[in-house]
Amino acid sequence: MRGSCRPNNPRDPPDRATAGLAGGRSKQEHEREQRLCNGEETCERLKLTAGTCQDGLRESWCRSPAVYGRELRGGVKEFSPCSSPEVEGGFMEPKPYQFEPLAQGAETAMPEWQWRKEWVQFLSRKDLPGQKPTASVCREVLRVSDQRSKMLDNEDVLLENHPRELTQNPLKKIWMPHKNGHIAHRRVCMTNCPTLIVTVGLPARGKTYISKKLTRYLNWIGVPTKEFNVGDYRRECLKIYKSFEFFRPDNEEGVKIRRQCAMSALNDVRQYLSVEGGQVAVFDATNTTRDRRGTIMKFAEQNGFKVFFVESVCEDPEVIAQNIVQVKLGNPDYMNCSSEEALEDFMERIKCYETSYQPLDEDLDSDVSYIKIMDVGRRYLVNRVVDHIQSRIVYYLMNIHITPRSIYLCRHGESDLNIKGRIGGDSGLSSRGKEFAKHLRNFLEEQNIKDLKIWTSQMKRTIQTAECLGVPYEQWKSLNEIDAGVCEEMMYEEIQEHFPLEFALRDQDKYRYRYPKGESYEDLVQRLEPVIMELERQENVLVICHQAIMRCLLAYFLDKTSHELPYLKCPLHTVLKLTPVAYGCKVESVYLGVESVNTHRDRPENVNVQRSTEDALQTVPAHL
């Protein structure tokens, strides 16, 4: 279906095409545009074109400030009337090419269906990888999109009497019901009422580990969660820790202080869940007595929270000793004593609790929702899971493990599109990218990692990188790079030129911003959740992925907020080694010594929609 009468060279660089846009219009065309813009065409005509034109093309070619401006006033943004007559009906029954002289060079104007097809074909790299759109195709795309956005400015009058039912949020691209200018906000959340997660168990049973990890996971998937460690409250209230004596059940003052700490922690829980918009609070304390758990349940009932207990039971002395050495010796309680003393004191401390410990009981606690984790994940007892969030929590807790391991994250080698400063696409590796793949192979051989699994995306550049390693690997579609929708394979300069508003919106809230017809970082996190779950299950894994994907994965392991996430630095040709230690993750960054372009674009100072092009492009990394 390639146009036989297209006179231009298919290898025309697209930037030339872009440059040609401004001057590339005939007088006739210009006049026609003007006529339409000025509303000189009839209403019927416009409606008709509006109806037939919006479809076919990825509608968002025409998104522009004008579009949003209108939308807020209740306009029909997604109807982008098209002014060129060759488009009219052309999509339904392709017409033969129409030759129209253009001002700059005698090039062919294509029917919309033709350039549309070719452009989209180019975007999806259908037949020839690395093929560029022809100059004339680019020109047509830009011309029409430009025309459309101009058109829209003047169209309000016509559309005002169309009552709007839905309006699309420009940032998240979500359709929202719209009544009398008021947008109804709906939070999509599976939990109807907030959940209080309560840990149960003797000291050094990994309660804090579970709490922190669970909090990190829930925050990452977008459920606002906070951890409340009663130990921290106790340390706050009792600056100096003397010895285990404090924890003896017959130490009345100690008991009183501890009770007080628990109460003030619960007060903060209430504040967080009912005022600050938290969804889940993790109450991290021993809660070893039925009495204490009863108090908590009463508290939750009064405040309308659901309670879910997480009990960790472990009898293996080795695991306990290891836990104490790893975590507790660095504890502020034991700042000033030797590790032997600390270990001894801690064992005494555990004994203080042992006497009064009442584990969750199958019969007595049969109405309570809980999970009992036995011997660090060897066995689980799950009772009365009542809702979505509890079921997610249970699934997560059943998949995590504490076997020492490392996760290696890296991006594919430098790609052809990286060099050109274009985003997305499915290009192959550059020569330096291939060099990196060889270095990566050497790196892996040096490291000599046991049972290393390698995962890639389903894109050519990661698979090429993995192929060089000479070991088996798995392809995940979920690891594919963020879908930039209409901006795929564009340079930042081009995005700024064609979609300045989109570009500014993205800088304003990069995490939530969804590309027209594409994805947001928020969408990515949802898509990557199964990957994280499987990473938690696995041991040593190397993930060869992409910039945005790596940022999301990294944010999970390093507990970064959604503000930090989209700006995490993940340079090319650098392997990050993540090793879980104590409650966190140790990161080692290994640069493999192969040069590459920089693809990191920082947040510019000016994110205003009216900013100048220079301001918008302030932080664009250098490229060809």
Place this chain on the structure above:
Amino acid sequence: MSSTQRDSGASTNSTEAKKTDPRWNEKKCSWASYMTNSPTMIVMIGLPARGKTYMSKKLTRYLNWIGVPTKVFNLGVYRREAVRAYKSYDFFRHDNEEAMKIRKQCALVALQDVRVYLTEEGGQIAVFDATNTTRERRDLIQAFVKENGFKVFFVESVCDDPDVIAANILEVKVSSPDYPEKHRERVMEDFLKRIECYKVTYQLLDPDDYDKDLSFIKVINVGQRFLVNRVQDYIQSKIVYYLMNIHVHSHSIYLCRHGESNHNVEGRIGGDSELSPRGKQFAHALRDFIDEHKLSDLKVWTSQLRRTIQTAEELGVPYEQWKILNEIDAGVCEEMTYQMIQDSFPEEFALRDQDKYHYRYPGGESYQDLVQRLEPVIMELERQGNVLVICHQAVMRCLLAYFLDKGADDLPYMKCPLHTVLKLTPVAYGCKVEMFYLNVEAVNTHRDRPLGKNPRDSALIHRRNSYTPLSSHDQVKRPRLYSAGNQPWLPLAPTPSALMPERLQSQESLCEGIDFDGSEETSGCVRF
């Protein structure tokens, strides 16, 4: 029955094709199964009427749907074949030596079939549905598994609520072929005695000592409590998660598509267009439908596309938007008519007709991708009560295929017309389908399987939107479903010409309702 015949024959074909493929042993089938290195045998444990068969069938349906070839081996079927006429519970007494011998023989034959399925037919998971109440039997199975290099995962169902048991007996066992045309009370009585026979020798899984090294899940009182021991791998963790999410409370799921959209009228696919006037009429009719059926505490889910949201807005009830319910992404073909696709991408169009399930639009998705995307929706649907899902044609086909246990070949051709609500109600081992046409006219958007094309003649489809080297796992065809009463022992490989009319017929019937459920019970077994 004819459709099952076709299925099993075809699967033999494709299995043979696969065996010649050197990569077949490394990378079997699709996305969810690559984490399992060796085939897994799931062994049910529990007294009669504890929902073992219910769980087996449901689990099998789920696993097949996510792309892991799975099959149930119900020992009752083997036993019924060996002993044609069931007399009474006496047969199940542990001191009935002759009967014990027969029952053991049946188990051995079933295990042989399991072996053939997992090692030769390309199965990934075999569900061994029997009581397996004695350690002796379980040890026998473990020895068998060890010998063949399979993994084993036990699912024990423990239930001491007499009401639940009675309900199960009434619903399922009364219609069992063991009790033809008998009086209800007598059935119940006989069955309870039969349970007593097993109770004498029942040894529960002992998590603290004898069975502490086994991988198992104990489901206590129909999902009120679970004990999970030593989950070994991805697929086991998936199974555990699934079993923890299913419930037996009666609920109905309503599936429908958005009202007719402008694109529908124009015959274009995809896009994000608005409702047509008739589409809006449908939304009104849907509202009346909900009022009429008095669907209180109904949850409404939509996609994030405008046409479903517009439809839901008319209902005047709260609803949730799911991005993962969005229509299949047709990539470069978005917003084209079929004619345009045929004109612009004739090759793609032909490829899609050859294997619609696996075909991925350039820059878009395949039905297989869609199934993977929809998995969380299914999990949540299993958890919920009454839900109305307002979705799209391809999405509805995938959801429906899960509930009606349709294979990859039929899934993309299931009929999901506009302006029609399907009510799915789980009954016994299957799903009852009721179809409500809301009497608002709409265009037909269904494009049938092209005539004269045998989907199985197709060569492997090579994805073009992403570079896929030979080691990619998702190119191998998904084997056929075996669950829910298909007969593995039917004559092999009927000729394609013999199958054609049946395939055409099968397109006609969208809602077989529960008819596939009963088929196993009445099917004859010719192995002995």
